[in-house]
Amino acid sequence: MTAPWETWDHVVKIDPDKTLVEGETYEDVCETGTDALMIGGTTGITEEKMERVVRACATYDVPLYLEPNAPEVVVNDEALDGYLIPTVFNTENQFFLVGAHKEWARIEEHLPWERIHMEAYLVMNPEASVATYTEADCALSPEDVAAYAEVAERLFGQEIIYVEYSGTFGDPEIVEAATGALDDGTLFYGGGVRSYDAAATMATHADVIVVGDLVHDEGVDAVSETVEGARDGGE
Ligand code: 1GP
Numbered sequence: 073m074t075a076p077w078e079t080w081d082h083v084v085k086i087d088p089d090k091t092l093v094e095g096e097t098y099e100d101v102c103e104t105g106t107d108a109l110m111i112g113g114t115t116g117i118t119e120e121k122m123e124r125v126v127r128a129c130a131t132y133d134v135p136l137y138l139e140p141n142a143p144e145v146v147v148n149d150e151a152l153d154g155y156l157i158p159t160v161f162n163t164e165n166q167f168f169l170v171g172a173h174k175e176w177a178r179i180e181e182h183l184p185w186e187r188i189h190m191e192a193y194l195v196m197n198p199e200a201s202v203a204t205y206t207e208a209d210c211a212l213s214p215e216d217v218a219a220y221a222e223v224a225e226r227l228f229g230q231e232i233i234y235v236e237y238s239g240t241f242g243d244p245e246i247v248e249a250a251t252g253a254l255d256d257g258t259l260f261y262g263g264g265v266r267s268y269d270a271a272a273t274m275a276t277h278a279d280v281i282v283v284g285d286l287v288h289d290e291g292v293d294a295v296s297e298t299v300e301g302a303r304d305g306g307e
Contacts, residue, residue, distance in 0.1 A: 076154075083109070084106045085282050102133070135153040138156070143180070196246065200263075237264060238262060
């Protein structure tokens with residue numbers, strides 16, 4: 073069976089702690105042509121903020137995934153297509169590798185396992201709050217990244233490997249190294265994609281381009297251009 077993300081080129085990540093550009097709605101975001109919405113952020117996230125965005129997006133025809141940063145902000149809503157759960161491979165703090173996941177299973181009696189999927193994160197921008205929060209070791213060579221990607225797929229059975237440069241445009245050589253190490257795994261790239269060209273460049277290596285801040289800072293027209301770039305670059 074084909075996993076949904078195997079057909080995606082582009083995802084918009086909505087940070088529930090941020091607002092949309094004035095005059096724009098979640099309907100506009102859904103009409104950018106993106107393949108899916110991920111809802112999640114690193115700081116200032118609460119269950120209420122998560123729920124507000126899920127409800128606002130619930131009626132549109134774009135797959136909706138929650139990407140929680142902590143067990144206590146997970147919302148259970150039928151509008152969700154599923155949960156994408158990060159696990160950080162390049163951290164020495166086991167909470168972000170498996171500890172948070174254990175807590176989730178401890179506090180929730182019945183988890184909807186059939187709708188829960190993991191993402192093997194490689195957090196690569198040391199300036200990003202996600203790097204500080206997860207205590208990530210971002211000083212990785214292309215060889216390190218390739219080895220992490222290979223181990224994530226082959227030993228840990230990860231279907232999604234996510235090279236995360238949140239807030240800055242990453243090194244295409246790093247992304248190329250990750251994709252070159254994968255067999256069937258789907259490579260997500262996120263970070264600093266703010267134009268057609270940036271999306272097209274990373275899409276030559278990554279399977280799925282994730283766009284975050286742009287939707288909050290510049291809005292849906294700019295996002296639509298990255299959708300085009302992700303499609304064209306991935307051909
Ligand atoms: C963040 O990878 C995403 O988790 C996207 O990053 O906000 O820099 O687009 P940007």
